Amino acid sequence: MSQREHPPVLAEELGKRYSRGWALRDCTLEVPAGRIVALVGPNGAGKSTLMGMITGLLRPTTGRISVFGDEPSGGGMHRSVAFLTQAKPLYPQFTVTETLRYGRNANPGWDQAYAEELVEKAQVPFAARVGTLSGGQRTRVALALALGKRPRLLMLDEPLADLDPLARETVLRTLVRECRTQGITVLLSSHVLAELEDVCDHLVLLTEGRVRLAGDVSELLRAYPEHRTLSQLALAHMRMGVAA
Amino acid sequence: MTWIVWRQQRPVFITLVAGLVVSVAVILMWRAGMAGDLRAGNLEACVEKIFDGCGGKAADEFQDVWFDRLHAAQGTVLAAPALIGVFVGAPLFAREYEQGTHALAFTQSVSRTRWMAAKFAVAALPALVVVLVYQFVVHSWLDVAGDLGPLATGPFYFTTFDAQGVSPVAYTLFAYTLGMVAGALFKRTLVAMTLTLGLFIAARIALSGVREFMITPTRVLSDDLDGRSPVERGPLVVESGFLDARGAVVADPTPMMNCAGRNDAQGITDFEVCYRENGLAQRFTDVIPVEQATTLHLLEASVFAGFAVLFVLGTVWAVRRQV
Secondary structure (H helix, E strand, O other), X not given: OOHHHOOOEEEEEEEEEEOOEEEEEEEEEEEOXXXXXXXXXXXXXXXXXXXXXXXXOOOOOEEEEEEOOEOOEOOEOOOOEEEEOOOOOOOOOOEHHHHHHHHHHHOOOOOHHHHHHHHHHOOOOOOOEHHHOOHHHHHHHHHHHHHHOOOOEEEEEOOOOOOOHHHHHHHHHHHHHHHHHHOOEEEEEXXXXXXXXXXXXXXXXXXXXXXXXXXXXXXXHHHOOOOOOHHHHHHHHHHHHHHO | OHHHHHHHHHHHHHHHHHHHHHHHHHHHXXXXXXXXXXXXXXXXXXXXXXXXXXXXXXXHHHHHHHHHHHHHHHHHHHHHHXXXXXXXXXXXXXXXXXXXXXXXXXXXXXXXXXXXXXXXHHHHHHHHHHHXXXXXXXXXXXXXXXXXXXXXXXXXXXXXXXXXXXXXHHHHHHHHHHHHHHHHHHOOHHHHHHHHHHHHHHHHHHHHHHHHHHOXXXXXXXXXXXXXXXXXXXXXXXXXXXXEOOOOEOOOOHHHHOOOOOOOOOOOOOHHHHXXXXXXEEEEEEEEOHHHHHHHHHHHHHHHHHHHHHHHHHHHHHHHOOO
């Protein structure tokens, strides 16, 4: 089978149990290529756990997961995947230039010109140390590091959580523009449902460790005509999931 | 990858080199001063070999000034591996876990194993070179004092043995990899540092107690039952005692050494005759000769190196482990 035929993420009966209990159970889903997928759910629904298993940072307790046809392992992340978490870990003592050099050294498919362009557009000074940047600037540098490796799947775990409304909008707009023009599949988790409204065309909704709803947004809205928007639909199903 | 680790380790590297430069400068200064004292006291011949003319006032004054300093210098060579383990080895991975930057490293395209290998090598190499250079500089100072300094007690005296040959490098490798694995397992810098220091000291004490049994000693025999030990200062004495007439070791010679009531008319006891009558035939001393010091260094170093290999494997396992 050629690489093309493998979906970015395919999970079968996937489950993860921590010492405190199950974080994710019987999760069967496919992330289709080229889509911007919203991963939503209340706190503790298993969003970060699912992403952790896609990166290989976490090991599934049950079931199987494949990323572009490969099973994630502790060896290293799939080279077509980029990951950005809320914490946006970067070396605070590195300058922006050094951070990009880090990306170049650690990723064979690195696109230096593109990464520099992203930093320039964000008007972040190259000589500044990462530790001295504002939250918004840090996010832009982290985004440049993630996109500079030219991923085919970009995962973002609450990437906007610590940004002011203006920075949220700019970052999200940059993100959508870059990913749409390059056909990058995006898996985006966020608590702010309104933000995802015009951005996402695919929805995966988790509650209490289970997949409650998954599918194309327009198809879902057709199937549940009582909800007019993605946020209404998601909120209603979250309530149902928590009540159940 | 090399550049990444180099950039991260730069402050550590600068500290190491600065520390080395300062200590080497101090030692070279003292070394020159000490050589001057040797000339002034006309002691230069005593450095090669102590002879009767060496016991005078000049030698005493020289040793008052320099002996403890030389000993302390050996002590710093003993401490260097622990410092490397605590300040270079322990934070290597623990700091990444504490800062959360391991998640950054783990989500790049290069494998965790390559990341680990680069970190291991780039941090270890300068540390080992610094220890080696420092060891040689200290030793060159000790050589100037020769038999008037701590080297007079032979290569097996513990500060001399542990600060010489391959030993410092082997201890450093052990302490560094111990710190590394403790950091990778416990993910806390302070915990890793404390564990490294404690376990390193414990391991050093334990192994220095048993290393003399790693080599088969040479038995030196003497017919002089009552005299001093037939062995001069220098070789490492593992065991000593008496043999009976059949050449077997006498397990407990104390009752045979009871010579009460054996004094002659003048009231003098001839212990030699008394021991022989009691059944002691020969005195033996089991030693490790000075020439075998290098072999013992290598044997002990291989034990430390073996542990270091285990620690590296442990680190590989801990870092590649998925939670």
